Amino acid sequence: MTLLDVRGLTVRAPDGRTLVDDLSFAVAGGERLGLIGESGSGKSLTTLAVLGLLPGGMTSSGSVELAGTQTVGAGEKRLTAVRGRDAAVVFQEPLTALDPLMRLGRQIAEPIARRTGLKGKQLRGAVRDALEQVRLPEPDRIARAFAHEISGGQRQRVALAMALACEPKLLIADEPTTALDVSVQAEMLELIDGLVREREMAVLFVSHDLAVVARVTDRVLVMKDGRAVEQGAVHDIVRAPREEYTRALVASARKLESALDLRSPR
């Protein structure tokens, strides 16, 4: 069953420039798709367009059906029903995604209360569970803390807990580990992989880093200048890229990586 069906999506800037150009792809329930591309390729705009979150002045046309709801041109009321329930998102920078003035527990409680109607003690229990799921130590302390009081990796876990608390059918992750240190990134990728597997959730994973995408998704769509360059299984794309741009991308990643394959000259 197709969960997300994007057909001929086009996003235009206020000055008329085309930022995403006639993009089509589909994500089935439980499937994981990676959107890969360099800065300015339109990958983040695509995810924002899916949820009707495009910055002011930008317009989208074409068709985006998310769990049967058309989100292109939809009003705020219809979009609010879709966000969270059908698709939830984790952004790159957790410090800007979290409210700096609200205790983290309350921020997580909001979507849970909306979805389940829980109150008081039961709601607090659910918040605690949500924080434990993303393997945060001392969930009670984190629930009382403000965003600036915890580390970047912990913040991103809180953002993930918030997204998962909605129990969406599709998790959209936009460069969720780019701002994190490598060892924290490795833990975060493993966490996303495990949690999504347990819930049979579909994932749209956006990144500029092929190696990171390969850890989480089965299929990738390569974007350049707002257009789809090539799509296919991660392994095929990495092993035998068909398009010139993809070849350059893979070659660059390989070249950097090969520098690590060193043995001391002994």
Place this chain on the structure above:
Amino acid sequence: MTPVLELKDAAVRYRGAAADVVRDVSLAVEAGESLALVGESGAGKTTLLRLLLGLARPTAGTVRFDGADLKPRDREQMRRFRRSVQCVFQDPYSSLDPSRKVGAIVAEPLRSLGLATRATAAPEVAAALERVGLQADAVDRYPHEFSGGQRQRIAIARATVCDPRVLLADEPVSALDVTTRVKVVDLLAELKEERGLTMVMVSHDLSVVASLCERTAVLERGRVVEQGATSQVLGEPAHPYTRRLIESVPRLPI
């Protein structure tokens, strides 16, 4: 041979802080031997770089330049120091003055060091821009007209225009896309090779470190846990923290 730059048992504690951000750090930068400082955020990489740049002073230990203690009040020494040691920062969007033309930006070190005037700087600026692979007409354009990779090239041109011996680079390619990253790494390797530049590079990206630096020092919470030849440190890591860092790097499927 006297190291160009050297830290001896250096420690830094910021005012009001309970503990040192870096302590007992001893490093030597030998001419022609590039050094990488790696570690995670908060490990003290940038603090060490600030020490080596003379922007911060150690609360204990010493910073030495050509064998002599670095004294920020000694104007004559600082002039020699600034001429020999230049810096490239992580973010090419905030390290270039948006209101000045590229020509003026790149000429700045020459003018502030008194090596050239606005009128006489032009040939050296043109040569510096050419070395980093930018067109000569760049001098009359503003930073916003360039992409991230090109801006980092401008920053590198500015840092190398006065022909320094040492280039300190703080995450020079972290803000760039993969394909651009490879090109800027190649450029730095070329400058190293052709102009005999010694680099001190701060990075959390081990593959960039491995491609550019002969020596690596690994920092964990303000201490150097391991240092030596890059092939040794990254190829056969002795410290568990180094091993964990290397294992965490995501790799492409084969």
